[in-house]
Amino acid sequence: MKLRASMIAIVFAAGLSACGGGEEPAAPEASAPPVETGADAVETSEETVAEEAETASGPAEEGVQFAGFPEPYASADYATGKRLFMQCSSCHSLTEGGPTLLGPNLYGMFDRKVGEHEGFDYSQALQEADFEWTPGQLDQWLASPRNFLPGNRMSFAGVPREDQRAAIIAYVMSETGYTPQ
Template sequence: MTIKRGHAAAVAFGLVLATACGGASDEPAEAAPTPPAESETPAADTSGADEADTTEAAAPDETADAAPEPASQFAGFPEPYASADYDRGRRVFLQCQSCHTLEEGGAAVLGPNLYGLFSRKVGEGEGFSYSSALQEADFEWTPEQLEQWLENPRSFLPGNNMSFAGVRREDDRHAVIAYVMSQTGYEPS
């Protein structure tokens, strides 16, 4: 197969953009669970069963509309983070992992390591050279501060160097913040 020079450059540029924006990762992407095919769904055994048995078999589906239980990973977190979706938070964090690490003692990449984020003043994490906007800011990171930051980093703190447009969906922000809290030593007060 022959690849034209312009096409190869476009593909390489796309890969660079995807990596910078969290669209590519060294980690393999998790496949979304697929529902079983109709042929795999066990058919109800109706031989000799009366209507009461059929109704009982359908009873578990009635709870599908019930409010989900808060994720045990987020127990003790303030709302709305306590009831956030852990898996969604982990998936949204894939956008962040090309620049940030979460583990204690982890390296700063293009952005600072986030372990201990919620117990430190903005612009003071070890091993990272912060912009003057972050160094001059005067607040401690809280889930609420991170919520505002992730909505639109440029307008939250003008002059910062984070080249990320933000997480637009509120439920995605709640989920990723809860996930970061769960992975970085957050202690509910």
């Protein structure tokens, strides 16, 4: 257990250092066992860290958050969606009345016509598009914004994994006032 905690602390500190945040990592405790250095040890520690990060919110929170959503969103992982949305949060807010950032606020986006959120200057491609946002439309958009609607200004390459897109969309649905129909 101490080895697992030490590995998590090292990975967390390395992550903070990589993005320029946080303080200098603390030296490992003298009583901590030495860290193994084989390929198997690295693989096991990365798997362990990933497993713990995925289950940080607990299974009860998932069921409550996505209850009543259509599949695949009802069975999506809340913690994964929340974690992956962090990439989006530098450009989009989710709260009602929240700010417009580099991208529009996403609160109430579902069943809203594309390109019509007040206070945001949409590209010509989005202004001319003729559809309403649905979870399915957002899924296609997130797979590859450039391919889904050529000419839009979103500089995001997309999310290739279907399960990750479902988790992001379910998280956005749960945070933006989506009501299942």
